[in-house]
Amino acid sequence: MSRLASARRWGRGATPYALGAPAVIWLIALFLIPLVVMLVKALETCSPITQACTMTWHWSEFSYVWHGSAQSIFTSLRFAAYATVIDVVLSFPIAYWIAFYGGRRKNFFLLMLLVPFFVSFVIRTIIWQFLLSSSGIILTVARDLHLVGPNYHVLQTSGAVIAGLAYNYLPFTALPIFVALERIDKNLIDAARDLYSSKVEVFRRVIFPLARPGVFAAFLLTFIPAFGDYVNQQVLGGISNTMVGTVIQNYFLAYSDPTSGSALSAIVMGISLIAIVLGGIAIGARNLGDYV
């Protein structure tokens, strides 16, 4: 074998690695290293003054933050689940309509769906605060029409937080479902109709199974960020609905306690992982690899 040929073969073998390198470096630098740093920090003891940390293998930090924050973790799980269900129920018909009836204007309709989200996340949420406040336009009118009592309020309630989450994450649900629906080969639907399937059966046995990967992606993109969200709770919520994101933020920023913040973040990541697997099973993934 000539030297040139072997070099060429080596070169060909290295190409996939070279092409994959940016992604690998990205993952190592921005995911793996921060993850390890976070886990290490959770086991360290830090001076509140200098923020200098020494490793003390302080495993009990995990049980400490768990005892203090379990309530907020359960609240977050519940709210994220409600918001995800609301989003899937709302966005499936929208995505379905755009995918099957959008015609030439598909892209325009998609743009219309996304336009509100060109405004920053926090600003959108604060605008909701104005809309829903007791002297805001909605409640003032509702009170004047005697639809609600004089002391009725929306802000600070769990409902306000869930509504905020559902609103803010809607495009993350709608887009993956749309992509999955759009990819469905229309011939399959015709074939099902030819074989005497009713409309309901077509949906149940052809469209929905084929849309599952999209629903699973929607679940990932909605549930996981909503689980860790702290903006909606802080802007729209009150005291009975503290979410775990707020607690983590407070540990880091308000109470200068990065150790507890890191430990709680690690717990939240673990729970997210479990939630992904359980969510995958619930949506009908036989093999997670099929859908991710």
Added chain:
Amino acid sequence: MTTNGSEMDASIIRGMTQPRITRRDLFKTAGAVAGAAGLSSGLSSVAGALPNSNVGSKTWWASQQVHHQLNFANWPYYIDTVSGTHPSLVEFKKETGINVTYSEVIEDNPAFYQRIIPSLSAGGSTGYDLIVMTNNSPQLGYLIQGGYLIPLDQTAMTNFNKYASPTVKNPVWDRGNKYTMAYQSGWTSLAYDANKVKSPGNSLSLMFSTKYKGQVGMFADPIELGAIGLLAIGVNPASSTPSDWSRAATKLRQQRDSGIVAAYYGNDYINHLKNGDLAISQCYSGDIFQARVNGSKNLNLLTPKEGLLFWTDNMAIPLYAANPRDAMKAMDFYFSPLTQAVVEYYVDYICPVPTAKNEMLKPTGWDKAALAAMKAEVGLTSTQVASAPTIFPTAAMNAISKPYYQFKSQTEIDTWNETFLPIVQGQ
């Protein structure tokens, strides 16, 4: 966790905090924190342990030149402003030739501390020459104790020595003004919406009234929350003990669990008061004054018989600052009655220079044009501002001013946080 009954709470909190305290104790014996027992009393002694122990000495100051450059970090809406410019900074440049880059980057003490401490502990500049931190926050103590502030040039405090109010001279948190000079002071009290609260009375017990269930806002900052809780149970925060703290916490927990508290807020409480979401809220005095100026005439500051919590925001020069001489000049400039008249006309907190009142009424120099220029934006006559007891306090108001608890060690800060934090966190 949901809890009923204070007995259970206390035991749970003790149970869950025990390992942490032990860990911190271990850490302290390891000697990595230098002299945690000395946040207030041993401040001056710590400076000697500094790596740059020469910084801030007489000889060091003698070698510091004016660079005509100053990076000033402050809180939002905390300086005189007219159509985007700050007359006092314009005047400062005119008098000294120092160009000020003014940034409104401080929104609360702990978060700002988190932002600057990585550079400070790594031995680098924060990028700011002048910062403003509140005395009631542990973070100002951390900065002093950690040796992260440059001791001031005591020979360059002419205006301060001449004009500063006794309430901010030689304060308990910085004896001899070694590291800080006041920027503004303020009171923390209760505000109420007169449209909803017809008979507010004159007591902090208003915040426990079941009549306003779900319409009372409290502060999320455990220092503020705990302090007003202590006042409300009739304890002077400055001389309180940990057992008082847990009694106050019990009371605040009851307030929360009986549904009186709407939420625990940061600076955004004022919007909720203005929007009518709250009938009563813990508040900062200046915010209420400004809100009234801006049209919310229904908002009032309660002057409770239990007292008003008095705090001070302090200017300081962080270690490794590039332009300490310029910072020193600016600090003293802000103690000129002319400057304070201009600042106070806009800011409406408690003025650290009492004679600024006369200056506001009868301006004698550059402040005349500045006051006139701001009039449209402020919307009040200078007589109205000068006669406000929340800006130039009367002797009676000063008499009911109550200082915050002065932490003596990190253990005390931990105990305080572990007493009041779970209330805010919903535990």
